[in-house]
Amino acid sequence: MDCNTCDTAPAVVINKPDVVDVDLTITEKAKEMLSSAFGDDMSHSLLVGVLSGGCSGYMYDLQIVESTDQDCQVVEIDGFKVLVPNATSHLLDGIEIDYIDRLMGGGFKINNPNASSSCGCGESFS
Amino acid sequence: MGVVKLDAYVLIVRGKDALKLINGLSTNKVEASCSTVFTTNAAKIIDMASVIVTDDCIALVGHNPYKEDLLAHISQKILNQDITIGDATASNNVYLSTTEITPPGSVTISHTFRGWLMVAPTSVEITTNMSQSEFDDYRVENMIPMQGFEITPKNHPLACGLGHLVHESKGCYLGQEVLARMRSRGKQGKELVRLPNPVENATTVGKKNSLVIQRVKNN
Numbered sequence: 345m346d347c348n349t350c351d352t353a354p355a356v357v358i359n360k361p362d363v364v365d366v367d368l369t370i371t372e373k374a375k376e377m378l379s380s381a382f383g384d385d386m387s388h389s390l391l392v393g394v395l396s397g398g399c400s401g402y403m404y405d406l407q408i409v410e411s412t413d414q415d416c417q418v419v420e421i422d423g424f425k426v427l428v429p430n431a432t433s434h435l436l437d438g439i440e441i442d443y444i445d446r447l448m449g450g451g452f453k454i455n456n457p458n459a460s461s462s463c464g465c466g467e468s469f470s
Numbered sequence: 471m472g473v474v475k476l477d478a479y480v481l482i483v484r485g486k487d488a489l490k491l492i493n494g495l496s497t498n499k500v501e502a503s504c505s506t507v508f509t510t511n512a513a514k515i516i517d518m519a520s521v522i523v524t525d526d527c528i529a530l531v532g533h534n535p536y537k538e539d540l541l542a543h544i545s546q547k548i549l550n551q552d553i554t555i556g557d558a559t560a561s562n563n564v565y566l567s568t569t570e571i572t573p574p575g576s577v578t579i580s581h582t583f584r585g586w587l588m589v590a591p592t593s594v595e596i597t598t599n600m601s602q603s604e605f606d607d608y609r610v611e612n613m614i615p616m617q618g619f620e621i622t623p624k625n626h627p628l629a630c631g632l633g634h635l636v637h638e639s640k641g642c643y644l645g646q647e648v649l650a651r652m653r654s655r656g657k658q659g660k661e662l663v664r665l666p667n668p669v670e671n672a673t674t675v676g677k678k679n680s681l682v683i684q685r686v687k688n689n
Contacts, residue, residue, distance in 0.1 A: 345562055345577070345578035353558035399645075399646045400511055429550060432550070
């Protein structure tokens with residue numbers, strides 16, 4: 345392989361999906377859990393992202409952050425700031441953020457109308 | 471044996487997230503140069519590719535007729551990672567040698583389960599000295615599946631003799647749940663076998679034997 349030819353190899357155009365204005369909801373249980381996670385400091389935000397990978401192709405990525413360098417849109421619900429990266433907005437429009445309280449497999453859960461299937465553990469979707 | 475020219479694509483993948491993306495979308499543990507299989511959610515094959523890791527890029531070498539499907543599949547999964555893909559198919563030829571040889575310096579060589587894969591700039595002449603029927607016979611006798619014959623979108627990797635490219639403990643990847651379930655339950659449905667000629671529904675016909683994908687007995 346001639347690396348000179350590789351440098352001039354025509355780039356494959358990767359179609360970036362359109363940015364969608366995300367509409368999302370948070371269940372009462374999830375709000376309770378977010379309140380206890382944030383405490384009194386409501387300056388933090390919940391970052392809801394998507395990474396490629398997992399058994400079904402995409403994985404949710406939830407983080408509580410002070411700020412992010414990702415290009416995000418901010419959705420504010422009852423004082424909670426939710427950050428959604430524009431690059432993954434098409435996968436997250438219409439989601440419901442829920443909290444499942446159980447010993448195994450408990451925690452925040454995303455109910456996503458855009459997902460055609462999800463893996464057994466619920467962390468990845470397609 | 472000898473050297474054949476393959477109908478192959480050469481994609482150049484660059485960026486700090488490139489290896490991680492390839493690893494997350496394919497069946498083998500991709501940490502260095504290796505062969506791996508890109509599969510759908512249902513574990514059906516999109517393509518088998520040789521991953522060649524060099525100092526400044528990663529080359530993905532696969533079956534040219536499957537290139538567009540693979541690109542569409544990978545592109546969807548690139549969200550905000552640092553990854554670029556270039557198509558170097560037109561500027562390189564791909565050969566397979568069944569024995570170890572020393573090619574000119576500008577040729578990249580990688581040892582794979584099929585033989586020695588060589589990616590050569592089009593300006594470099596590499597002499598082919600193996601006919602298609604000789605190559606088919608080599609594949610039959612060594613149980614080597616090939617795209618378009620055994621490795622097709624209708625099959626999953628375990629059915630077409632690519633089980634050794636399905637890593638058992640690498641973690642999640644697309645198609646992993648289906649393949650792990652087949653393995654843990656011992657039910658892979660079909661398998662690649664070599665049978666003496668004549669063979670009905672053979673995928674590759676050799677001189678004495680042929681390859682065929684058939685239902686696993688007692689499965």
